[in-house]
Amino acid sequence: MANPSWLxxxxxxxxxxxxxxxxxxxxxxxxxxxxxxxxxxxxxxxxPSEAEGGxxxxxxxxxxxxxxxxxxxxxxxxxxxxxxxxxxxxxxTRADGPASKRIGSLVFNFGGPGGSGVTTLPAFGSDYxxxxxxxxxxxxxxxxxxxxxxxxxxxxxxxxxxxxQDSTPDNSTxxxxxxxxxxxxxxxxxxxxxxxxxxxxxxxxxxxxxLLRQVLGDDKLYYFGISYGTELGGVYAHLFPRNVGRxxxxxxxxxxQDPEQSALGQARGFQLALDNFAQDCTSKTTECPxxxxxxxxKNRIAKLLTALDRKPISGIPPRRLTRTAATNGIAQSLxxxxxxxxxxxxxxxxxxxDGRILMLLSDSMNGRDENGRYSNITAANTAxxxxxxxxxxxxxxxxxxxPEFRAASPLFGDFLAWGMISCTNWAxxxxxxxxxxxxxxxxxxxxxxxxGDPATPYEGARKMAEALGKxxxxxxxxxxxxxxxxDSKDTCVQSAVNSYLLDGKVPKTGAVCS
Numbered sequence: 461m462a463n464p465s466w467l468x469x470x471x472x473x474x475x476x477x478x479x480x481x482x483x484x485x486x487x488x489x490x491x492x493x494x495x496x497x498x499x500x501x502x503x504x505x506x507x508p509s510e511a512e513g514g515x516x517x518x519x520x521x522x523x524x525x526x527x528x529x530x531x532x533x534x535x536x537x538x539x540x541x542x543x544x545x546x547x548x549x550x551x552x553t554r555a556d557g558p559a560s561k562r563i564g565s566l567v568f569n570f571g572g573p574g575g576s577g578v579t580t581l582p583a584f585g586s587d588y589x590x591x592x593x594x595x596x597x598x599x600x601x602x603x604x605x606x607x608x609x610x611x612x613x614x615x616x617x618x619x620x621x622x623x624x625q626d627s628t629p630d631n632s633t634x635x636x637x638x639x640x641x642x643x644x645x646x647x648x649x650x651x652x653x654x655x656x657x658x659x660x661x662x663x664x665x666x667x668x669x670x671l672l673r674q675v676l677g678d679d680k681l682y683y684f685g686i687s688y689g690t691e692l693g694g695v696y697a698h699l700f701p702r703n704v705g706r707x708x709x710x711x712x713x714x715x716x717q718d719p720e721q722s723a724l725g726q727a728r729g730f731q732l733a734l735d736n737f738a739q740d741c742t743s744k745t746t747e748c749p750x751x752x753x754x755x756x757x758k759n760r761i762a763k764l765l766t767a768l769d770r771k772p773i774s775g776i777p778p779r780r781l782t783r784t785a786a787t788n789g790i791a792q793s794l795x796x797x798x799x800x801x802x803x804x805x806x807x808x809x810x811x812x813x814d815g816r817i818l819m820l821l822s823d824s825m826n827g828r829d830e831n832g833r834y835s836n837i838t839a840a841n842t843a844x845x846x847x848x849x850x851x852x853x854x855x856x857x858x859x860x861x862x863p864e865f866r867a868a869s870p871l872f873g874d875f876l877a878w879g880m881i882s883c884t885n886w887a888x889x890x891x892x893x894x895x896x897x898x899x900x901x902x903x904x905x906x907x908x909x910x911x912g913d914p915a916t917p918y919e920g921a922r923k924m925a926e927a928l929g930k931x932x933x934x935x936x937x938x939x940x941x942x943x944x945x946x947d948s949k950d951t952c953v954q955s956a957v958n959s960y961l962l963d964g965k966v967p968k969t970g971a972v973c974s
Contacts (some may be wrong), residue, residue: 505529512606513835518582549607557593568597571687576606604660613649628874650887661847666696680705694897701902711944714920732871733794735915781815789821846883850890865883912941939974
């Protein structure tokens with residue numbers, strides 16, 4: 461979810477040493493010459509780092525394709541391109557079609573902000589096998605993420621405590637506690653990541669992508685952006701319109717909204733997804749185990765959350781399922797219709813006093829693995845969002861807006877409204893109220909909106925297409941559920957996207973897949 465409050469870190473002292481060593485060790489390389497001329501040393505990928513989420517080295521693709529990793533040098537500060545450099549972690553698998561048919565590299569960003577492309581691309585690589593016939597599939601950890609000069613804030617044990625605390629205060633004491641917790645988290649980010657924090661804005665990542673394009677040897681950038689990746693793609697198109705080749709935006713961020721409007725839109729989006737989930741459960745021929753009617757399903761969830769606010773239940777010992785963790789877990793399950801069965805099971809268990817499933821879903825959202833180690837998605841998400849977003853909201857701002865948020869979503873309204881304070885007391889000023897994505901002169905960009913998308917509501921696709929400019933944004937509508945459209949496996953959507961990326965066939969704007 462593109463909100464800092466919703467999103468395994470190494471020991472802080474180790475990270476500080478690692479980061480300073482990385483920055484110092486790469487510094488001489490920037491002085492050796494033109495970074496666009498650097499040669500990438502592709503090797504078999506090792507296991508992901510803790511900041512990337514850990515786990516095993518990526519497995520070969522079903523048809524035998526293998527994964528290679530490399531590190532690209534990029535300026536720490538794009539305003540000082542001959543100064544210190546940082547390493548941008550990359551991953552690729554080579555095209556498996558005839559060399560004569562190869563177009564180039566297709567670069568993916570899967571969103572967040574703060575998600576590791578180095579771990580996500582191989583996890584979903586087989587879903588893009590059709591595109592691999594003419595492209596090398598490439599992704600990266602954006603700066604501040606994973607292995608790319610990662611932002612680090614709190615330790616694993618500290619994050620366990622952080623995520624157990626109340627994010628929906630009901631009185632002045634709880635408000636003060638939330639503000640103090642946010643201030644402490646942000647101060648830890650500044651203490652442990654001071655050097656990288658001013659340089660993790662989306663504009664910096666967009667410049668890294670244009671460097672990547674050149675280092676990969678492509679005249680144009682071929683790009684597939686999902687969720688926040690659509691915002692990154694839009695900013696790239698604005699900065700480098702003549703360098704855009706074929707690009708697809710899926711699960712589209714509304715670039716015209718400020719953080720408050722975006723959070724309110726997400727409240728409506730997640731409420732719609734919850735409504736659709738409740739309707740689906742109660743409309744089946746088999747009995748819905750969590751309610752007799754859609755409203756009954758939602759009433760029981762609300763009652764559960766109220767009870768958890770007073771008295772949490774057993775989760776994954778020693779942690780307990782709080783209202784915050786339960787809300788987070790419910791939101792995670794609404795990202796995909798494939799997760800709805802887990803939400804049903806989790807709610808059914810929670811009504812019997814067992815919070816393990818909902819807590820597992822919440823852990824997934826927060827980047828925590830079964831061993832209690834966290835990726836750096838929360839730290840990176842906060843740092844990138846706060847570098848991008850100019851507004852800094854106060855408790856008074858939030859409290860004045862609470863009625864509007866509650867009207868948009870009785871379940872998620874408070875949670876998303878209070879999330880707006882995440883950048884209060886942040887060490888680096890934010891860049892703008894919303895990103896500029898106008899891209900006159902760009903090649904067409906296919907913008908795919910999903911009518912049932914909770915995290916990036918459908919209306920954002922049209923706003924993005926309009927903001928890109930006439931003749932650039934081409935809108936395609938998918939009438940479905942979940943976040944994004946291509947990975948829904950809908951044949952209409954995949955055919956349209958594949959035809960554009962592989963053959964350059966631009967769909968008629970306004971086309972609909974249902």
